[in-house]
Amino acid sequence: MKYSFYPGCSMEATAQANLKSIEAVAGALDLHLEEIPDWNCCGATVASGVVGDFTQQVMTARNLAIAEPKGYDVVVGCSSCYLSLAVTNKRFKEDEHFKALANEALAAGGLKYDGSLRVRQFLEVVINDAGFDRVKEKVKRPLTGLKVAGYVGCQTVRAIPYEFDDPEYPVQMDKLMEALGATAVDFPMKARCCGSSNAIAATDIVVDSALKIFQSAAGGGAQVIVTPCPMCQLNLDAYQQRVNQLHGTNFNIPVLFFTQLMAVAFDLPEDARALNYCIVSPYEALAAYGVGK
Amino acid sequence: MEQKNNQPVKYDLNFAREIYSLENGSYIKQCMQCGMCAISCATREIMDYSPRRLFNLIKLGKKDEVLEANTMWQCTSCCTCKARCPRGIPIIDVMHDLKKYAIQNGYSDDPRAAFYKAFWAEVASRGKVFEGGVTARYYLIRGLDELKKAFAMKDVGLNMLRHKRMPLLPPKKVKGLGNLKKIIRKAQELERKEAGR
Numbered sequence: 001m002k003y004s005f006y007p008g009c010s011m012e013a014t015a016q017a018n019l020k021s022i023e024a025v026a027g028a029l030d031l032h033l034e035e036i037p038d039w040n041c042c043g044a045t046v047a048s049g050v051v052g053d054f055t056q057q058v059m060t061a062r063n064l065a066i067a068e069p070k071g072y073d074v075v076v077g078c079s080s081c082y083l084s085l086a087v088t089n090k091r092f093k094e095d096e097h098f099k100a101l102a103n104e105a106l107a108a109g110g111l112k113y114d115g116s117l118r119v120r121q122f123l124e125v126v127i128n129d130a131g132f133d134r135v136k137e138k139v140k141r142p143l144t145g146l147k148v149a150g151y152v153g154c155q156t157v158r159a160i161p162y163e164f165d166d167p168e169y170p171v172q173m174d175k176l177m178e179a180l181g182a183t184a185v186d187f188p189m190k191a192r193c194c195g196s197s198n199a200i201a202a203t204d205i206v207v208d209s210a211l212k213i214f215q216s217a218a219g220g221g222a223q224v225i226v227t228p229c230p231m232c233q234l235n236l237d238a239y240q241q242r243v244n245q246l247h248g249t250n251f252n253i254p255v256l257f258f259t260q261l262m263a264v265a266f267d268l269p270e271d272a273r274a275l276n277y278c279i280v281s282p283y284e285a286l287a288a289y290g291v292g293k
Numbered sequence: 294m295e296q297k298n299n300q301p302v303k304y305d306l307n308f309a310r311e312i313y314s315l316e317n318g319s320y321i322k323q324c325m326q327c328g329m330c331a332i333s334c335a336t337r338e339i340m341d342y343s344p345r346r347l348f349n350l351i352k353l354g355k356k357d358e359v360l361e362a363n364t365m366w367q368c369t370s371c372c373t374c375k376a377r378c379p380r381g382i383p384i385i386d387v388m389h390d391l392k393k394y395a396i397q398n399g400y401s402d403d404p405r406a407a408f409y410k411a412f413w414a415e416v417a418s419r420g421k422v423f424e425g426g427v428t429a430r431y432y433l434i435r436g437l438d439e440l441k442k443a444f445a446m447k448d449v450g451l452n453m454l455r456h457k458r459m460p461l462l463p464p465k466k467v468k469g470l471g472n473l474k475k476i477i478r479k480a481q482e483l484e485r486k487e488a489g490r
Contacts (some may be wrong), residue, residue: 009421009422009423009424009464010424012421012460012464013423013424013425013458013459013460013464014424014453014458014459016457038467038468038469039467040420040421040467040469040473041416041420041421041422043416044412044422045370045385045389046408046409046412046413047412047413047416048386048389048393049365049388049389049392049393049396049409050392050393050396050409050410050412050413051393051413051477051481052315052316052389052390052393052481052484053316053317053386053389053390054316054480054483054484054487055477055480055481055484058476058477058480059416059473059476059477059480062469062473062476083370083372101483101487102480104479104483105476105479105480105483106476107479108472108475108476108478108479109469109472109473109475109476110472111472111476154335154369154370154371154372154373155370155371155372158371158372158373158375158376159372161376167372167376168376192335192371193335193336193369193371193373195369196369196370196371197369197408197412198369198405200408200427200428200431201404201405201407201408201431202366202367202404202405203446205336205339205367205369209335234458238449238452238453238458239449241448241449241452242446242448242449276456276457277456277457277458278456279452279453279455279456279458
């Protein structure tokens with residue numbers, strides 16, 4: 001199947017491991033991703049705090065307008081980008097007044113969006129379009145015995161509640177990890193906030209949020225945390241040492257994109273696993289699954 | 294709001310009306326003060342007022358209390374309250390409106406206000422966000438003292454550099470940047486017109 005793909009800014013910078021592993025896993029599952037040409041920033045949840053929701057959503061809609069002629073579902077890898085694109089798309093479908101105004105603005109750049117597309121997350125596409133059975137078929141190195149904490153984060157399941165999983169206690173990514181042969185641990189904080197974009201301007205929020213998440217994951221005995229979200233991954237990975245320094249803890253839990261762990265289980269090449277981007281080393285936890293430096 | 298001696302407290306309804314006229318502002322009138330947002334919030338413990346209390350202060354017209362509060366800046370847009378609110382108030386979107394209103398009205402002492410401005414300046418100049426650019430712009434706005442604080446975090450930065458997590462060069466600008474800017478300008482013009490309706 002073919003899809004239009006919206007990578008988002010972080011995949012070109014802090015989350016290159018996400019892009020590499022998504023592309024490789026998609027290829028292995030025969031999901032054909034075509035990048036939306038000349039896509040622009042979705043504004044995340046920050047732009048609307050400066051210019052308002054309408055302007056932010058119109059900016060986001062430029063991407064949908066460019067993708068619309070192909071008619072493919074739009075697949076998004078980043079949770080925050082998904083929130084922007086999915087909520088904007090929903091407004092085009094449900095709010096005629098908004099749609100007319102937004103198209104008036106898009107027309108200033110020679111574009112128009114009819115609201116005909118479907119916006120989806122890569123996680124959901126893997127689960128619903130490829131399916132657990134196809135995933136199981138592709139597993140060459142079952143992750144038997146590996147205890148995984150599935151950190152779904154906030155926006156993945158709450159951008160559009162109940163769209164594909166429970167917004168309070170999601171289970172779909174855990175099932176995907178089980179399809180790889182891993183064991184999903186009990187993880188009460190799996191949908192809790194990671195502190196989001198506060199890393200620079202209010203670091204304490206990220207450190208305090210991360211502490212609670214690590215305690216919860218470690219409480220379940222997790223050896224690895226996986227997430228679909230670039231912001232969650234960065235906060236938990238880059239600030240883990242800082243959490244340990246400030247709280248006297250000794251966490252050493254690698255934080256991977258779920259697609260990186262899929263690449264390990266599928267036995268895809270090192271470039272697809274992209275483990276060298278991990279700040280907390282994953283090599284010890286994954287040594288039993290054919291992963292070496 | 295100036296309060297004279299022996300005079301009863303006056304409600305500044307003009308402020309409430311102004312807030313209600315923001316994009317998502319009228320939802321505030323739906324709040325029934327149940328407190329679901331407060332118990333759901335990931336950052337409630339460090340907020341000056343929970344969303345519930347902030348909405349009440351808006352209804353009472355307490356302009357300074359509302360705009361000087363850190364509440365909207367502590368909101369991380371995690372959507373928990375929005376998903377749970379029994380009155381269907383899109384609370385995170387109301388918080389976005391309040392951030393914008395605070396910045397426009399000169400209440401932008403909170404470091405996050407500088408971060409938001411830096412983020413937007415980055416989007417507006419290349420159509421994409423370059424994290425290095427946002428960080429640099431943030432410290433330009435906040436000044437030297439803030440930069441000193443950043444040195445305490447240098448290990449985080451060095452670790453990111455070492456693992457190729459912090460490119461030093463920005464991505465290419467969006468090719469259609471000129472058109473994107475025209476779209477944004479038109480959207481802002483339409484938004485202002487709508488607010489005045």
